[in-house]
Amino acid sequence: MHARGRVNALSDDGLGILETGGRRIYVPFSYPGDEVGVRRTKRRFGRLLAEDFEILEPSPLRGRPKCPHFGTCGGCLWQGLKYKEQLRFKAELFEGITGIEAEIEGSPQIWDFRNVSNFIVTTSRIGLKGYGSPSGVVNLSECPVFSKRTPEYLRALRDFLSEMGLKPWNLKRKAGDVHYLQVREGKFTGEVMVNLIAHVNPPDEILEAFQDYFSFVDSLYWSLKGDERDDPRGEPELLDGEPFIRERIGDVTYLIHPNSFFQTNSYALELLLRAVEGLTDGEKVLDLYSGVGTFGVWLAKRGFTVAGVELNPFAVEMARENAEINGVNVKFSVGRVEETPLGDYDTVIADPPRKGLRETAESLVKSSVEQVIYVSCNPKAFQLDYKNYLKRAYRIEDTRLVDMFPHTPHVEAVVKLVRKN
Template identity: 70%
Template sequence: MHSKGRINGLSDDGLGILETNGRPIYVPFAYPGDVVSVKKTRKRFGRILAVDFELLEPSPLRINPKCPHFGRCGGCIWQAMKYEHQLKLKAELFERITGTSAPIKGSPKIWKFRNVSNFIVTASGTGLKEYGNPLGVVNLSECPVFSNETPGYLRAFRNFLAETGLRPWNLKRKIGDVHYLQVREGKFTGEVMVNLIAHLEPFGDVIETFRDYFSSADSIYWSLKRDKRDDPRGEPKLVGGEPFIRERIADVLYLIHPNSFFQTNSYALKLLLKAVERFVEGERVLDLYSGVGTFGVYLAKKGFTVEGVEINPFAVEMANKNAKLNDANALFKVGKAEETPIRRYDTVIVDPPRKGLKETGKLLVTSKIQTIVYVSCNPKAFKLDYENYLRETYRVTEAVLIDMFPHTAHVEAVIKLERK
């Protein structure tokens, strides 16, 4: 299929849309105003996706990308767009999806902001997934959104792999020894954690060799992966250094563990926390889906009385450790959000998984809570929750967007809902 034309719009997930006589073609790495010639397409998730195209005339929104891997790597499809236009388009997409207009705050840093990277380890290279190709991997030499130290991390790992002879993962056949290398950085503490996700137990000299190659890291883990799913998860075993690294956001210290979920942009996280604090009413706060206590501990340090509920027992353990570390008046318990008794709280904070609130929405409606602060990186899930559960009882009174994910179409929203 050969098609030529001007990109006049964006899909909800940030792909350029080329209108044709038939169905639209979705063009990654293309922006409104670009003139493109599409040479090859494939059907993916019910859409026609361009997999080979030529840029004939650049949009005025374009700049030169900083990363040499731009155009293949799936991490940053908007990196060749001026940052002020990224913010404008994110706000427009959010309003188009949800019907809610909200101002947007940019990330204080748009380079070297990510505090974690999961490098997939395959026979065709070590790096990040190629956009639109489930079996394609970009063999990275650097990553300007993660760290100046990325080349060093990758060089050390490749030397370790060559010395030990461990087999990289084969994505097609689903066999191999090593699947992911995860590196976490405390941007405000300088602490580093290295975690190898492998399909075999650490053994003999291999552990010592791994430690030697990453001797500058503060924490070194080897995680045993017992399944063949393509994700950076395993059972972590500490093989060197400290069990945690720390990150400091504002005046709060957070402990980070391989199994912890923590917001990936340390610099914009402060803006997110302040937005949540500004929307909270009263003194007693229930933090549903509380995770490792990111919101709850911060609010407790600000003088609120906080209780948190989280289904993951390990996350609850980490949240209580974070509360104790910060001498914060917060208590976190294991439980399902949708089964949590709603007592005399002034505000409920919800930061649900990408699928949204679902049954928890019914619980909130039947409660007498006056204020809900809804935090979401998925505007479509918020829209469904609001339309299906919350609209009849609550109204949106304020919202703000925080750009936690520069160079992508994603954005974090903080939405204040008050009982009618």
């Protein structure tokens, strides 16, 4: 055996840390208290990662995973950890990165909570990516974190591909007909959208068969993918049903389209929205990186005067639709956030991409904005933005954590920054 010992900590990305013989080995799917035996390691991103290992003695922190694919699928690193321990470790990891101690709210539902899943279709398997192996795919039979209906979706897909003779994507050769099946569910409306991402424009008989196999959905798309990148993106064409499905969060309805981003946990989203609402002061709010209007429409529904800025024109169009169907007046504009005049808003909400604010943080420092609500799923990016920019003008007044991603190390943070006197 290459190494043996007890895991004593978790890394920032949720791997068990084994210290042995002067070496540090990172062991996936392991937790503090686990006795592990490591037979083989590989060096990845400058560290030793256990590649062949076993749990010799389980930690008392372990719970029973619900998914038969746990341990190979890359989706749920922490599914073997009791949920209360997941929450504790998330808060501890966040504090270790940012220095901020904060309470965490758990997800109201930890199974069947994801409202979207992207199943990769390959020559060897259909399912989700395996952990630590970009080319490895787990042949999925079910997915308890996504939907009870996962077997139904996958069975329909496999039967359709078999009858029509369509070729799955070959990851090595970068060739094939069908690359991904994307499924979205409105958890509170029961509506379902299916979107096939393919490299071919098929004849009518294939499109008709596709509609027959997925006749139970509310919205059916075929997306033509014009590149070889391994991602679930294409130009969608509506084949049948409605162009959107709806999701209902509290008293707000959101429209969802194949090309729109929406928070993946519908059940915890209301907690996140209420956390932002509870920290927002004043009347005039500027929503930066406003996307499809998730925060902006919610706040407008509660009487705030809201303007939103987003670079993606399609997202802005969706945001305007969401404002209209909810009967609120929000001014959503297409523009670069970095170049947006910050004006005399009482509060600026910033929910940037994973890389963080960067230049926008510098603009906020130079502005007269009194309060910033920073929403982040990447504590390292937030810490860099605060340390390098925002700290010069703002102090941290309050922080709330919401678990949008059960069974993973990730957590969503809502940080209220107030301008220093």
